[in-house]
Amino acid sequence: MYYIILNLSVCDVLFSTTTLPKIITKYWFQSGSISFTACFVQMYFVHYLGIVNSFILFQMALDRYLSICHPLRYPHLLTTPNILILSITAWITAKVCPLMLVIRAYPLPYCASNIISQCYCDHIGITMLACTDRAPYAVPAFIFAMVVLLGPLAFIIFSYCTIIIAVYNIANVQGRLKSLSTCSTQLRIISLYYLPRCFVYLASNVGITFSADVRVVIIMLYSLAPPMINPFIYCLRKQEIRGN
Numbered sequence: 001m002y003y004i005i006l007n008l009s010v011c012d013v014l015f016s017t018t019t020l021p022k023i024i025t026k027y028w029f030q031s032g033s034i035s036f037t038a039c040f041v042q043m044y045f046v047h048y049l050g051i052v053n054s055f056i057l058f059q060m061a062l063d064r065y066l067s068i069c070h071p072l073r074y075p076h077l078l079t080t081p082n083i084l085i086l087s088i089t090a091w092i093t094a095k096v097c098p099l100m101l102v103i104r105a106y107p108l109p110y111c112a113s114n115i116i117s118q119c120y121c122d123h124i125g126i127t128m129l130a131c132t133d134r135a136p137y138a139v140p141a142f143i144f145a146m147v148v149l150l151g152p153l154a155f156i157i158f159s160y161c162t163i164i165i166a167v168y169n170i171a172n173v174q175g176r177l178k179s180l181s182t183c184s185t186q187l188r189i190i191s192l193y194y195l196p197r198c199f200v201y202l203a204s205n206v207g208i209t210f211s212a213d214v215r216v217v218i219i220m221l222y223s224l225a226p227p228m229i230n231p232f233i234y235c236l237r238k239q240e241i242r243g244n
Contacts (some may be wrong), residue, residue, distance in 0.1 A: 004063060012226070052094045058152035097144045111131040
């Protein structure tokens, strides 16, 4: 779990570094401009780090699933080399999808407005400005997003449902409460990360419209709230760290 949290921390720092400087200059200093190329670079890292974060949450759910449902096999299945392999695989394979999105979106004809109704560059906000039919680009991007989001989310839901069943079969009430408390904090972060993100992607592709301010609030909720909350959940609340 410590290696997983290390990866999560690195991902949170990189994502905040990618997005926060422009957000601060936009809302504090009223300077929201960004160059054409820099916008696509930011788009790549936003989606890349979002996919990595999704894979890390998958690893956290896998860790909890094996530790509670298969405690005897846990030390043999989730060894340090296996975790390192999973982590390296997540960081490498996550590059493919956002790279394809950038390659397809960059040469589009952008001849209309150059104002993105967003606090940072993402695929939906950029391609909406293209002077062409958006469907050939939006549909594959939506499929990619649903695969990288709903794939890990499906396993996470399965794992936690299995965990809940296993926990309620524990005769010891103290052990039951300890197991539930271990998983409850992760469920909060997972819900905060996945639910608003899925809502934004689904709303953008089924024709649901809402104001730019509401969109920005929802995106800030799943983009910046988890990196702010994660240190309190995984570090500052730990008894041994508070004792030191």
